[in-house]
Structure formats: C-alpha cells, structure tokens
Amino acid sequence: MKLQAGKNSITFTSFGVALVGDLYLPEGFDENKKYKAIVGASPFPQVKEQVLGTYGPEMAKRGFVFLGFDYLGMGDSPALSGEFKQSRYMFRLIENTWDAVSYLGTLSFVSEIYGMGVCQGGSIIASASITDHRIKKIATVSxxxxxxxxxxxxxxxxxxxxxxxxxxxxKIYETRKPDYVAPFGLNDEQSREDYIAVAGVMAEESYNYYGRDGIKGPKTIENFTNMHIGDQPMESLISIGEHYADKIVQPTLVVYGKDAPTAICSTAFIDKLTNEHEVLAVPEFGHVDFYYKPEAVKVSTDAVAAFFNK
Known part of the structure; x- marks a missing residue:
C-alpha cells in the first residue's frame, strides 16, 4: 500500500485478527527518510476517531508518525470469534499495544518508537512500557x-x-449474549440536563464530549457508543502501571490538569517513578479539556513533541 502525508487507513495483526488503525504521516512525507513514531492509546471507552483523531494530525504536524487504532472489539476492529463488541479489556489493550509497536517496527521509515496515552491510555502505555523497551519514551496526558x-x-x-x-x-457465559451497560451512567440518548442531574463531579465536561449532543458523542462518531460490555471493571480496576511505576526505565512526561478531579491519578504515579521524568501540571485545564479544546491540546502536543525530540 502506498502511504502518503496525512491520514492513511492501515491494519495490523493482534490476537490473530486485523485491527484497524489510522497512520498519520507528516507533511512532505518521504518513505526514504526516517521519522520518530508514536503509538497512541485512547481514553476509555473511545474509538480512534475521538482523541486519537485529534492528536494524530497535531503530532504529524509536529513531524511525527502517529498511529491511532481501534482495540480488539472496539470501533472498526473485530471481536474474537465467539466474543462481543465493546469489550475493551485492559490486559488485551496492553497486548494490542505491543503488536502496534511491532507493526511500527516493520516500517522502514520509522527510527524510534514512543508511546503516548490519554486518560486510560496513560495506564495502557505505562503498563505496556514496563516490559516493552522497544518503546523508547512515554508521555501521558490526563x-x-x-x-x-x-x-x-x-x-x-x-x-x-x-x-x-x-x-x-x-450472564454472558451462560447466555452467550452480550450484556451491555453504561459504565458512567451515560447512555446514547440522555439529554445534558438529565445526565448532569444524576451524575458526579465531572458530569458536565464528560457530557460535553461523550453525550448525545457532545462534540465527540454517538451522533458525531458513527462507530462510537457509550454502552460497554458489563464485566469490564474486573480488569479496569487493576492498575498495573501504578504498582510497577518504579520498574519503568523509559524517560517519561506526565501532563495533567493541576486542579482536575483526576490529578491524583497522575501525582500518585509520579511519586512512584524512579526514572528520568518531567511533569507539566497545568492549572487552567480540566481532565477532558485535554481531549479536544484547542488551547489545551496545543499545550499538551507542544510539550510532548518537545520531550520526544530531546
């Protein structure tokens, strides 16, 4: 397949099936040159057209190759035979990431490979990097x-x-049918008022992004739904990255909203790091601001680019 500057649809193999991804290439891309490449990891329960579709073009604009993809059972990627869509299981996300690194390693124009994760993607990238030293640096955002x-x-x-x-x-085992739930209490039909009235501290910013009328909700992103397979917390409640933070050897950048309710998820991780690391705590932005707001995305992508270029 002939690759060109901008977005390219690609596939790579993981768990024996073809995962679907978007490979963003810099302006003036030349396959005979060498580029630093980034494997992107998205927030739960996103597909590649959401945060990765925002960060991919921005990092390509800054000279990087960027791979965003749909995990096994998500978006355009199939579930395994006998399993169901919307089954974003943490341990598989890590293995999908390892295979994404392997794919990037086959590209002749890739020099080094880095990892960048947003929200849950931060946990995925941190966990994947513990035993995958093909990833030379990592960055996390929110x-x-x-x-x-x-x-x-x-x-x-x-x-x-x-x-x-x-x-x-x-239930899934006995019926051989999917059991879908709304993990954050937000389904695809709720109005802003109905959701905010019953949800927690991050309700408004979550709805602004994921809600029926949100900027990257199910009306905007055709292959996205807020509904998810019901047994997923059995894996997502286990945090490998946190408890193995002192084993991470790659230089690490941590970007987060200083006053965001989720700041502790970055600071507790930072406290356990023993490697070379940098921190950018930004007071004016919340957790979800880094998903899409131009001024927040510029801060994070500029910082990541500078860190990866050192």
Whole structure:
C-alpha cells in the first residue's frame, strides 16, 4: 500500500485478527527518510476517531508518525470469534499495544518508537512500557495510571461494581449474549440536563464530549457508543502501571490538569517513578479539556513533541 502525508487507513495483526488503525504521516512525507513514531492509546471507552483523531494530525504536524487504532472489539476492529463488541479489556489493550509497536517496527521509515496515552491510555502505555523497551519514551496526558486513590477509596462502591461485573460475566457465559451497560451512567440518548442531574463531579465536561449532543458523542462518531460490555471493571480496576511505576526505565512526561478531579491519578504515579521524568501540571485545564479544546491540546502536543525530540 502506498502511504502518503496525512491520514492513511492501515491494519495490523493482534490476537490473530486485523485491527484497524489510522497512520498519520507528516507533511512532505518521504518513505526514504526516517521519522520518530508514536503509538497512541485512547481514553476509555473511545474509538480512534475521538482523541486519537485529534492528536494524530497535531503530532504529524509536529513531524511525527502517529498511529491511532481501534482495540480488539472496539470501533472498526473485530471481536474474537465467539466474543462481543465493546469489550475493551485492559490486559488485551496492553497486548494490542505491543503488536502496534511491532507493526511500527516493520516500517522502514520509522527510527524510534514512543508511546503516548490519554486518560486510560496513560495506564495502557505505562503498563505496556514496563516490559516493552522497544518503546523508547512515554508521555501521558490526563493519565489514569493510579487507580487506588481514585477508584478504590470507597471500597463499598468498588465492591458493588465488582459484584455487578461478576454477575455480568456469569450472564454472558451462560447466555452467550452480550450484556451491555453504561459504565458512567451515560447512555446514547440522555439529554445534558438529565445526565448532569444524576451524575458526579465531572458530569458536565464528560457530557460535553461523550453525550448525545457532545462534540465527540454517538451522533458525531458513527462507530462510537457509550454502552460497554458489563464485566469490564474486573480488569479496569487493576492498575498495573501504578504498582510497577518504579520498574519503568523509559524517560517519561506526565501532563495533567493541576486542579482536575483526576490529578491524583497522575501525582500518585509520579511519586512512584524512579526514572528520568518531567511533569507539566497545568492549572487552567480540566481532565477532558485535554481531549479536544484547542488551547489545551496545543499545550499538551507542544510539550510532548518537545520531550520526544530531546
């Protein structure tokens, strides 16, 4: 396939199936030259047209090759035989990332490979890099690397989530049918007013992005839905990146909103890092601002580009 500057649709193999991705190439791309490449990792429960579709062109504009892709069972990528779509399981996301790195490694014009993750993508990239040293540097933006202080503080609530996930897994096994839920209480039909009235601290900014009328919600992104397979918390509540942070050897950049409710997910991770690392804590932006707001995306992409170019 002939690759050209801009967005290129590609596939690569993981778990024996073809995952679908977008490979963003810099202006004036020349396959005989060498470029630094980035594998992107997206927030839960996103598809490649959302955050990665925002960051891909921005990083290509800054001279990088950028790979955004749909994980197994998400977006345009198939589920495994006998399994169901919208099944974004954490351990598989890590292996999909390793295979994405392998794909980039086959491209003759790629010199070094870096990893960049946003929200849950931060946890994915941090976890993948622990034992994949083909990834030479990593950067996280609004990263959810540390789940203990954010997700496990209210153990009664966590145990309710686990009970629901366990029941869902049993139901799926017995019926051989998917059991879909709205992980954040947000479905594809709710109005802004209805959701904000019952949701938590990040309700408005979450709806502004993911809601029916949101900037990257199901009306805008055809292959996206807020509904997800019900047993997913059995994996997402396990944070590998946080507890293995001191094992990460790659230089690391952590960008986050200083006053965002999720800041602890970056700061607790930073506290455990023993490698060379840099931190950019930005007071004026919230967690979701870094997904799409031009002024926030410029801050994060400029910082990531500068870090990867050092």
């Amino acid at each position: 990263g959810m690397m540390a789940s203990d202080a954010f997700q496990w503080t209210d153990k009664a609530m966590v145990n309710q989530m686990i009970a629901a996930a366990n029941n869902s897994r049993q």
